[in-house]
Amino acid sequence: MPTPTEPFMRVLLIEDDPQLVSYLRKALLESGAVVDDARDGKEGLLKASVADYDVLVIDRMLPGLEGLALLRTLRAAGNHTPALILSALGEVDDRVEGLRAGGDDYLAKPFAFAELQARLDALCRRRSGDAQPTCLRIGDLEMDLLGRRVTRGGREIPLQPREFRLLEYLLRHAGQVVTRTMLLEAVWDYHFDPQTNVIDVHISRLRAKIDKDFPSPLLHTVRGAGYVLRATG
Amino acid sequence: MRPARLFHSFAFRIAVLHAALSVGSVVVLLGFFYWATAGYIDRETDATIEAEVQGLSEQYRLRGLVGLAAVIAERSAEAGDGIYLLTDALGAPLVGNLDDWPEAAGDRVGWVGFRIAAPGGRDREATPARARVFVLPRGLRLLVGRDVGDLEATRALILGALAWGLGITVALALGGGLMMSRRIVRRLEAINDTSREIMEGDLARRIPRDGSGDDFDQLAANLNRMLTRIEELMSAVRQVSDDIAHDMRTPLTRLRNRLEEARAAAGDPAHRAEVIEQAVADVDGLLATFNALLRIARIEAGQSRGVSGPVDLSALLEDLGELYEPVAGERGLTLSVLPLPGVRVPGDRDLLFQALANLVDNAVKYASPGASIDLRLRLEEGTAMVIVADTGPGIPAALREKVFRRFFRADDSRATPGSGLGLSLVRAIAHLHGGRVTLEDNLPGLRVLFCLPMPRVQADGEPVAAVF
Numbered sequence: 001m002p003t004p005t006e007p008f009m010r011v012l013l014i015e016d017d018p019q020l021v022s023y024l025r026k027a028l029l030e031s032g033a034v035v036d037d038a039r040d041g042k043e044g045l046l047k048a049s050v051a052d053y054d055v056l057v058i059d060r061m062l063p064g065l066e067g068l069a070l071l072r073t074l075r076a077a078g079n080h081t082p083a084l085i086l087s088a089l090g091e092v093d094d095r096v097e098g099l100r101a102g103g104d105d106y107l108a109k110p111f112a113f114a115e116l117q118a119r120l121d122a123l124c125r126r127r128s129g130d131a132q133p134t135c136l137r138i139g140d141l142e143m144d145l146l147g148r149r150v151t152r153g154g155r156e157i158p159l160q161p162r163e164f165r166l167l168e169y170l171l172r173h174a175g176q177v178v179t180r181t182m183l184l185e186a187v188w189d190y191h192f193d194p195q196t197n198v199i200d201v202h203i204s205r206l207r208a209k210i211d212k213d214f215p216s217p218l219l220h221t222v223r224g225a226g227y228v229l230r231a232t233g
Numbered sequence: 234m235r236p237a238r239l240f241h242s243f244a245f246r247i248a249v250l251h252a253a254l255s256v257g258s259v260v261v262l263l264g265f266f267y268w269a270t271a272g273y274i275d276r277e278t279d280a281t282i283e284a285e286v287q288g289l290s291e292q293y294r295l296r297g298l299v300g301l302a303a304v305i306a307e308r309s310a311e312a313g314d315g316i317y318l319l320t321d322a323l324g325a326p327l328v329g330n331l332d333d334w335p336e337a338a339g340d341r342v343g344w345v346g347f348r349i350a351a352p353g354g355r356d357r358e359a360t361p362a363r364a365r366v367f368v369l370p371r372g373l374r375l376l377v378g379r380d381v382g383d384l385e386a387t388r389a390l391i392l393g394a395l396a397w398g399l400g401i402t403v404a405l406a407l408g409g410g411l412m413m414s415r416r417i418v419r420r421l422e423a424i425n426d427t428s429r430e431i432m433e434g435d436l437a438r439r440i441p442r443d444g445s446g447d448d449f450d451q452l453a454a455n456l457n458r459m460l461t462r463i464e465e466l467m468s469a470v471r472q473v474s475d476d477i478a479h480d481m482r483t484p485l486t487r488l489r490n491r492l493e494e495a496r497a498a499a500g501d502p503a504h505r506a507e508v509i510e511q512a513v514a515d516v517d518g519l520l521a522t523f524n525a526l527l528r529i530a531r532i533e534a535g536q537s538r539g540v541s542g543p544v545d546l547s548a549l550l551e552d553l554g555e556l557y558e559p560v561a562g563e564r565g566l567t568l569s570v571l572p573l574p575g576v577r578v579p580g581d582r583d584l585l586f587q588a589l590a591n592l593v594d595n596a597v598k599y600a601s602p603g604a605s606i607d608l609r610l611r612l613e614e615g616t617a618m619v620i621v622a623d624t625g626p627g628i629p630a631a632l633r634e635k636v637f638r639r640f641f642r643a644d645d646s647r648a649t650p651g652s653g654l655g656l657s658l659v660r661a662i663a664h665l666h667g668g669r670v671t672l673e674d675n676l677p678g679l680r681v682l683f684c685l686p687m688p689r690v691q692a693d694g695e696p697v698a699a700v701f
Contacts, residue, residue, distance in 0.1 A: 192587040195594040201559040
């Protein structure tokens, strides 16, 4: 399910697995992105340096030039295009190494396309980062970041601190699909795999507070992917 | 064993070294013995000659040349080993028991050695003699000495005995060294033979021991222990791969069935979409299992070490409680956290969270409504202990070790979703941090103790320089 991107996302895929490239290219095109690709590290560095992309997807193990080396070179040259690192190495220290090399996000293979898309959307949104707002809004829901208050339709909704952070993250990514892993990482700041539906229960508690007594729901579940905060109608 | 092997072997070199050392020390010993015996004879001879010279010079001083000549004549007449000769300036003998001035003495002064014809007409070959030569006033020359033939014979006997002794020593040292080396080589060969058999695939082979408890016996014992450990690890690996094969076959078969079902359901798009959705869920489950296996293997190999910093265990516990409280509440369980503030341990924050989350996950999954789950933190001399206690069904004592095995699932838990890898991961993470996990009876329910070592704490309460 394509999510609205504004106006369209220009993605450079630096990945040497042709099957994965053609699959990602097709899926990203369907979601409304413009996709370019490079099959080795040197080509990737060249393309990323000369053309202007919204986001880079870089595989770690590349022929020619290793993914992290490529990224370090780019960053050293003053190129700050958001970059998502793809890797078969998913352990915590690999992640830290990737982020230290200048990556903005890290995704271990194998991954669901929904997860990749949600993260790319988040990265692009981060880049278009307008000045820090003091108020976030969707439909008739308003979040006052300074006063730490949430109202819907003028009625105040009391939230626990963690629920507030959860809603804030969803609001900052309104209209984008946000996966459970993204929520765990961003709202709880832990990289781990829960065996139970912990996040779902937190979401349903939040939903009970912001949607239950109102005619149109804002917080939607996207099957097989995650959640999205979207005003309907 | 071929001779070439023998010469190249360490044992042979030891044997040669051993022989060289023993021969060397025997040579030193015999040298001293020779000096002490033969040398003593020489010194005694010289001392006797000196004493005679002393006596003669006394006579010379008291009675002049005539007195000296008289004494020499008197002494020459005695039967004995003494040799005397007084000549005039031209070398013609005046008095003494030598017929001629010995050629070997020449016109030297001081100590001389020469050979003399058998004195006294006795039927003897020339025998060695030693003497001292003086020049007296008016060119007279005096020779005072002794026949040392008997002494030389003694010296020859001593030398002969010493040579034999040395020869026997060399023979014994070489023979002993060879015997020793053969013994060492034989025992090394036994180890080598066993190693070869093991390399050829017979992992059950062990090195024979002689029970003596010596170095070789201990080496054999240690190697055998190592082999046992390797065999255990090998069978563990085999066990894991058998488990993987077994536990993967079921979901893969299910996946295959679903795909066939999807192919057959071409006419029913809604059903088909649903089946494909389920197939994707199956694949996700398989991937999760694979990832968990890989993760455990990597953690067990200690590859994640190196990024660990101090972790605030107290805060981590509160986060855990906060994250799981809703899901516990939804299932009718009470989750309470009794933290202890300010407990910090060296470790990997995400991995520790994963381990404790797995424990809470289990408690939430298996406890029935109405049960309670307690998260507690306790400090015990050098150990931070996280306790996850529930009042659920618990685990029978007989299974408390088995549940840590990969893919192990108690029969009555097969109905509950899960990979059977959760506790294996918990234990791997505990071991990575130098800690341990133990299961206890909570009467009723299960109590899991997750223990982590704490760095030593200084007087000011700050942990000693982070050791991670």
